[in-house]
Amino acid sequence: MSNLHFKTTADGSSTLYNPLLDEHYHSIHGALQESLHVFIKMGFVNFSNTFKTAKSVNILEIGFGSGLNCILTYIENLKTQLNVNYTALEPFPLEMDIVENLDFNLNSKQLDIFKLIHGCLWEETVSIQEKFFLQKSQLELDSFNTINLYDIIYFDAFAPMKQPELWTVDVFSKLFNITSINGTLVTYCAKGQVRRDLEHVGYSVERLEGPPGKREMLRATKV
Template sequence: MNELHIFETHDGSHSIFSDEFGVSYHSKYGAIRETQHVFIDAALRFKAVLKPDIRILEMGFGTGLNAIMTYLEARKRNLSIYYQTVEAYPISLAQVKHLNFNSILNMPKECNHVFELLHHCNWNEPLVIDSNFTFYKSLAKFEEVTIENYFDIVYFDAFAPNSQPTLWEAPLMQKMFNALQDEGILVTYCAKGEVKRTLRSVGFEIECLPGPPGKREMTRAIKPRKE
């Protein structure tokens, strides 16, 4: 049985530790800081400079932190986001109620319901939250993703390679490459040399960026435009 334990990270926000996989869902140095740095700053804001309509594929819904912070950023910048997330092992709704993201993020009162709604809504059905955010979550394994040439961004937030190595190997990374439009990007907290070599082998160009607190580097991979 996979026991999950909520704990407080260094920025006061919660993460969850999985006994089965031996890893936490977010960095102990700050869950919100990590999401802000890796996914919001290095991906969403990077793309939003060029276009206001953005399609995001998230690999690993987990606690829902990446999704709710993306929603808040979309409202703040008046973006139009289609957000599709994939999760094979969802956390329980009871655990969702104990996560403190709403209070730590100073959630606007009119948005207080959104975080739980992301967890409570039906799987495999689109949900229009508002004009800024359409949400779709798939109860599936990462390997089952078959969409091609559709997304602008992949949030690759799988557990670390030493915990789930097959999720970081070429067959799945090829699926991620195929899922992106030309000039689409994949971002991940992981900066291991082997992972970067795998990303290059399937066609990505690699940018090594400064990492979030507790990590020296992170990775942004770009799908080149076809000549």
């Protein structure tokens, strides 16, 4: 993974370019804006607005990568104050010297948490803060087995054209089975085939306004 290249996206935040896949980790129209819109606003904030009496939330992220969705969830939760159980899958963890050079416009307190998130042990549940528990697993989704149910799934895999094996009916069916009732899966991808496959496995799917530079995104709910 050391052949990754740094790029600055349109909102000034960093992303990484993987030349083997010819693919970026985030939207080049704005990594930070994309993550804030797709995963935080349409995923996490939507959950807390919908379930006002909820005390806790189980989140599963497919593709931890730079940890951007994780740190943004942590920051948002300083307002929301849920007990967050955050599980993240990443078969190819980034090296620390790459992480240290990413710029997500974090202040110094947030940067300390970002380092904690990246530096903490894999395969252990770690308390990042009183209300934020993180378990990073160095696993491919295919090898991930759990008895837990997830209220929100951040589906942040590389695009279907680049990693088609992660956008199949079998994968969505596996995710549907571990989504809690009324739980959601959010993804930046709005492809018709992806929407139909999510519906096929049982989700009810909304096409929502996308982040800057992208017309639409998808939110799938297990009703």
